[in-house]
Amino acid sequence: MTDLTLNDGRSMPQLGMGTWQIPDSQAAAIVRSGLDIGFRLVDTAAIYDNERGVGDGYKGSDAFLTTKLWNDRQGDPEAAMDESLALLGVESVDLYLMHWPVPKQDKFVDAWKAMIALRDAGKTKSIGVSNFLPEHIDAIVAATGVTPAVNQIELHPNFQQREQRAYHDAHGIVTQSWSPLGQGKTLLQDPAIVRVADKHGRSAAQVILAWHLANGFSVIPKASDAEHLADNFAALDLTLDEWDMAAIEALDDPAGRLGPEPNAM
Template sequence: MTDLPLNDGRTIPALGFGTYKVPAEDSSRLSREAIDAGYRLIDTAAFYGNEAGVGEATASSDVFVTTKLWRDAMGYDNALKAFDASAAKLPRIDLFLIHWPMPSENRYVDTWKALVRLREEGRVASIGVSNFSPDHLDRIVDATGVVPALNQIELHPTFQQRAARAAHERLGIVTQSWSPLGQGTLLADPTITAIAQEAGATPAQVILAWHIQAGLGVIPKASSRARIEENLAAQAVRLTPEQVAKLDAMDREDGRLGPNPDTL
């Protein structure tokens, strides 16, 4: 499995198991199945309501665990409390993220300062953000001198976030894609299904291979052992330059499916 280097000297697996919308009652079982299949990264969040299940599944393993503080925990003191709440449910936290910047509240700089403190105290090894725009990133770096290790953003073939990725490259931040399959809307796309037929792969595997070959981290969700294994096998898919070019050409200005972080 490919690892991506983080700017704090650590590494993170390029492909992880995402648990957004995985019910709490299924989270332990599915996370264990992902670990058994070969995943070395599990992504959760306070908002998902399944940290305890992920904690059960990861207690006896050395997989990389990411979690995030929710919008209601913005601010310095609130962020520290949010970390304590997550840490009580998880055997360890390898990467702690601010889930959304919430610029309308103007508290993401103070929130970032709390994460910097957590890292300085050795309570978490890596810190990062999610859904931050280049402007948000520049502001927290200017205020603290600390660059996030990773920014987890919506990214898929029809919403490729090229400006954000350029900012990440400038700052040395890993780009990790959420909703990498376009919430499933891309699985029947004729360009992707044609490439899948050429590559002897499934449409989901083609999309995930596109992410991985672009140097992106990716955290697809799966609700069955079969889909867990299908997604993991995307690592063995090799797309040709021509196939990559076709996928690159699918980018659209109106491709966003989730909320716009600049307007929250």
């Protein structure tokens, strides 16, 4: 497992397990399975409504733990963080992300200032953002001098966000991919992906995750059972060649976004 160095001097495992859409009642068992398989990063969020279950599964672990500030709590991040910590059953998390900028609220700069204070108080070790465009990051850095350690964005072979990634690289921000396999089976059945998978005798999911890893992204695929968790984890020992990478790079579509556009939230 490769660790990525954050701009605050800490490190973060490159491959993690996402928990979006995993019910609270099932989250503990799935998180425990993932940790047993070898995952060392667990990603959740207040809006997922599964922090209690994630915390139950995480209990006793020293894995890297991430949760997120939801949009309607940008006015009181400290209270929101305390609620998340209580549900998770921990005194601090490794990474706290602002889930969306929601520029129409005009609160994200003040929320970032509050998150800096939460980091300084020891409630989170690192802070970052999710779904922020360069203009949003420029605004919070101009106001505080503090650059996010991570920006978690929608990123998959059909929506590769090259300009956003270049901005992250120029500012020392780790790119973390959400929805890394796309949504649904379309990407997993793409002929180019299937050809690479057949060539290596691997699953389509492993090929896509190996592409993320080869590009240096942190990646947090969701899996709802131990079999899929193990399949995702096996991407760590898959090496793609130049032909494989080029075939996947060719799938990029500027209109391939599946989730909301950040300024529309």
